[in-house]
Amino acid sequence: MTGFSISYSSERQLPLVAKQILSFAKDHHCKIWLLEGEMGAGKTTLIKAICKELGVINTVQSPTYGLVNEYLSPGAGKLYHFDFYRLNHEVEALDIGLEEYLYTGNYCFIEWPSKIPSLLPAKYLEININFVGSNQRVIHVSKHE
Secondary structure (H helix, E strand, O other), X not given: OEEEEEEEOOHHHHHHHHHHHHHHHHHOOOOEEXXXXXXXXXXXXXXHXXXXXXXXXXXXXXXXXXXXXXXXXXXXXXXXXXXXXXXXXXXXXXXXXXXXXXXXXXEEEEEOHHHOHHHOXXXXXXXXXXXXXXXXXXXXXXXXX
């Protein structure tokens, strides 16, 4: 497992954070990203910054109630954003076609992946966001195979 950590204290720093994560993921050819962190840690906000760096033309927002949002980027193609916070059973993820999304070769950003442990692929990028102060966050990024 390889990885790195980065801290930030302002949303203004997120474009740099997003660039560093994208560079790391590109080096490891990984497009399935699992984002963990407490409620309000900034998972969706980080995904917004990453999508902006990828040139997404849609409005990026949490898919909490619909479970999945699809975005389009002229350079990166289709991107999928999942939020499984409200899932009661893994079968709900299967019902929306999660497995098909995971094997498209497109970016898949998954919030609350701990809700679907048996459905996760073997190869993914894990991003953990932790509070270390009122505005300070530390992000740990690691690649798993």
